[in-house]
Amino acid sequence: MSILEVKGLYKNFGKSEVLKNIDLSLEKGETLAIIGPSGSGKSTLLRCINCLERAEKGTIILDGNTIAEEVAGVTQYLKDEELTQARLHLGMVFQNFNLFPHLNVLQNLTLAPMSVDKKPKEQAESEALDLLGKVGLRDRADAYPCELSGGQGQRVAIARALAMDPDILCFDEPTSALDPELTGEVLQVIKELAAEHMTMLIVTPEMGFAKEVANSVVFMDEGRVLERGTPGELLVNPKEERIKAFLNKLLSV
Numbered sequence: 001m002s003i004l005e006v007k008g009l010y011k012n013f014g015k016s017e018v019l020k021n022i023d024l025s026l027e028k029g030e031t032l033a034i035i036g037p038s039g040s041g042k043s044t045l046l047r048c049i050n051c052l053e054r055a056e057k058g059t060i061i062l063d064g065n066t067i068a069e070e071v072a073g074v075t076q077y078l079k080d081e082e083l084t085q086a087r088l089h090l091g092m093v094f095q096n097f098n099l100f101p102h103l104n105v106l107q108n109l110t111l112a113p114m115s116v117d118k119k120p121k122e123q124a125e126s127e128a129l130d131l132l133g134k135v136g137l138r139d140r141a142d143a144y145p146c147e148l149s150g151g152q153g154q155r156v157a158i159a160r161a162l163a164m165d166p167d168i169l170c171f172d173e174p175t176s177a178l179d180p181e182l183t184g185e186v187l188q189v190i191k192e193l194a195a196e197h198m199t200m201l202i203v204t205p206e207m208g209f210a211k212e213v214a215n216s217v218v219f220m221d222e223g224r225v226l227e228r229g230t231p232g233e234l235l236v237n238p239k240e241e242r243i244k245a246f247l248n249k250l251l252s253v
């Protein structure tokens, strides 16, 4: 069974239909890249999967647990408490890191494990230091977010998401706020996670990166999934003219 199943998802903002009948599934250990033009609904889809936005219609099943279910044409969500528990299966890394500015790096990593998971401080800190080692920042445990470069900040954000041991890690354009010379260090961390078979959902404008790390690529356009395929199929020889045009335009800049 898929670790994530999204069926018939619709999301409106006022009168504008932003997601239109999205079906998406993700297997354990898979890295799925979501690409497509700006405004096509990629961020909204991730936010709906994370329940940061609520869909009007559709079903979301996470790890066998139905968190949102369409009943008689309307989506009903789990109760708040159950939803909070279910959402712990998901980690989210945002474009702008969203680190807590008043906490140092170590405290950013230990806050949720201590308050939500009720881990003892010593255990939370020792696990946090291991995770910082994994993203190459063990020596910055005492630094505050404002003292970090963008690349370091994003690596801390990834370590913080990993500290809750999520089943799926979601990224929304994790390198888009970074200077070009800093993107490599963040992409490298994500590549290493892919090599360890972390299950990931990555919205990215970096086609080369998508080609290298993703097992599967989805192209979104105007709130719909236009095509899904392996990177070799979809990024090299897409069936849809719309995708060919999109890729050609990227190559010509």
Ligand code: ADP
Pocket (backbone or CB within 6 Å): 013, 018, 036, 037, 038, 039, 040, 041, 042, 043, 044, 045
């Ligand atoms: P993408 O991430 O693919 O660029 P988004 O999911 O951010 O696209 O946005 C899809 C569409 O939804 C856009 O037209 C955007 O203006 C609109 N939109 C996104 N968030 C909101 C919001 N909170 N309120 C109103 N409209 C929104």
Ligand code: MG
Pocket (backbone or CB within 6 Å): 042, 043, 044
């Ligand atoms: Mg977006």
